[in-house]
Amino acid sequence: MYEEHYRINNKPFQLTPDPKFFFASDKHKQALSYLKYGLDQGEGFIVITGPIGTGKTTLAQSLLEYVADTNIEAIQIVVPNLSPLDLLITIAKEFSIPVQDKQKSELLANIEARLIELSSRGKRALLLVDEAQNLPKDTIEELRMLSNFQKDNKPLLQSFLLGQEELKAIIQSPDLEQFRQRIIASCHLKPLSIKEIEQYITHRLTLVNMPEPNIFSADCYPLIESITLGIPRKINLLVDRILLSGFLNDQHKFSLSDVQNVIDEMADELSSPLQQTALEPEASNNQTVNNQAVNDISSPRVDPQRDQLLKTMQSMDEFLQENIEQKIKMNRYLDKLIQQKNLTLAQLDSLDITSKEGEQ
Numbered sequence: 001m002y003e004e005h006y007r008i009n010n011k012p013f014q015l016t017p018d019p020k021f022f023f024a025s026d027k028h029k030q031a032l033s034y035l036k037y038g039l040d041q042g043e044g045f046i047v048i049t050g051p052i053g054t055g056k057t058t059l060a061q062s063l064l065e066y067v068a069d070t071n072i073e074a075i076q077i078v079v080p081n082l083s084p085l086d087l088l089i090t091i092a093k094e095f096s097i098p099v100q101d102k103q104k105s106e107l108l109a110n111i112e113a114r115l116i117e118l119s120s121r122g123k124r125a126l127l128l129v130d131e132a133q134n135l136p137k138d139t140i141e142e143l144r145m146l147s148n149f150q151k152d153n154k155p156l157l158q159s160f161l162l163g164q165e166e167l168k169a170i171i172q173s174p175d176l177e178q179f180r181q182r183i184i185a186s187c188h189l190k191p192l193s194i195k196e197i198e199q200y201i202t203h204r205l206t207l208v209n210m211p212e213p214n215i216f217s218a219d220c221y222p223l224i225e226s227i228t229l230g231i232p233r234k235i236n237l238l239v240d241r242i243l244l245s246g247f248l249n250d251q252h253k254f255s256l257s258d259v260q261n262v263i264d265e266m267a268d269e270l271s272s273p274l275q276q277t278a279l280e281p282e283a284s285n286n287q288t289v290n291n292q293a294v295n296d297i298s299s300p301r302v303d304p305q306r307d308q309l310l311k312t313m314q315s316m317d318e319f320l321q322e323n324i325e326q327k328i329k330m331n332r333y334l335d336k337l338i339q340q341k342n343l344t345l346a347q348l349d350s351l352d353i354t355s356k357e358g359e360q
Contacts, residue, residue: 002247008208013236013243019061023203023232025196027189028055034185035063035160039072042124044182045147046160047132049167050189053233056162059189060128063160067126073118074126079134084142087135091127091146112149115156125157132163137173144179191230194221200232201239212252219256227263241266 003011012021024032031048038046050056060076067074075094082090088107092099095114099107115125129135129143149156161167168188171180192200198221205213216224228234242254242262251258 012204013240017058044184047186053231076128132161133167
């Protein structure tokens with residue numbers, strides 16, 4: 001809607017994860033380095049956790065791009081509450097293995113055969129599990145069992161888990177001790193700092209070829225951080241709305257009061273997406289490799305049923321918010337068109353009057 005106004009070639013702050021917009025903050029660099037480290041090792045599990053909206057899915061897609069032209073055949077699954085059998089069915093489908101009327105033992109045998117076939121062609125398999133906090137413990141244990149498939153003493157399947165903070169509490173469970181022993185690295189993504197928020201916004205605007213990407217005065221960034229808590233997804237929501245406001249009001253630069261006006265406007269709307277929520281405290285700020293990595297996987301226990309209900313409500317909220325935002329944007333756009341139409345009609349009337357006066 002506003003691309004022509006800012007002379008850019010794409011929307012820079014879409015909610016849909018896009019690896020070409022990947023911003024490498026210090027934590028994201030570290031997480032990506034751990035994922036690449038895991039690839040080099042060719043075994044073990046890598047676990048990446050972080051609050052909602054901190055870029056875990058974008059990180060996964062960046063890794064998929066990284067391995068696209070290598071000998072690694074990567075598959076990504078975004079999991080609901082999968083049982084061990086459902087997990088095997090999902091993996092089999094991703095590997096184009098028939099699943100209809102197959103028993104668990106048959107699925108396991110067919111998956112192993114597929115992995116051996118990849119290995120014979122000089123390739124290896126990588127499984128990226130997104131939203132892994134939804135996995136029951138017995139399904140996580142099934143992932144560990146899949147890592148036992150070997151050929152010439154080398155694992156045939158490697159798995160990376162990306163999930164929200166509650167994944168740490170699940171993995172810390174006493175009955176997942178064997179799984180924890182196979183974690184070779186872990187990392188917890190943090191929200192962006194004020195300086196990183198400035199870099200993040202400039203980075204995205206530069207990627208869409210904005211002529212002058214420094215659109216905010218310096219005092220705007222602490223306010224943006226306080227409202228969004230440094231969560232990239234919330235930053236996207238806010239800055240996208242600010243750009244829309246600039247389009248409607250013929251602005252290209254924004255002051256502190258401009259940002260505050262948009263925040264106030266969003267706060268008055270139904271189910272504001274920028275409503276602040278407290279982030280869970282981190283159990284550890286350090287990321288380590290091999291055995292030390294296990295110590296980073298710790299956090300308070302959560303109620304799975306309550307958590308699932310909260311996620312369902314959040315999904316409904318996001319769906320409603322998206323539709324509301326689209327209607328608001330369309331109404332504003334129509335208002336601007338009406339204003340432009342009225343201005344054009346007034347100019348035409350003025351020209352008609354001038355023309356008649358000239359004829360007389």
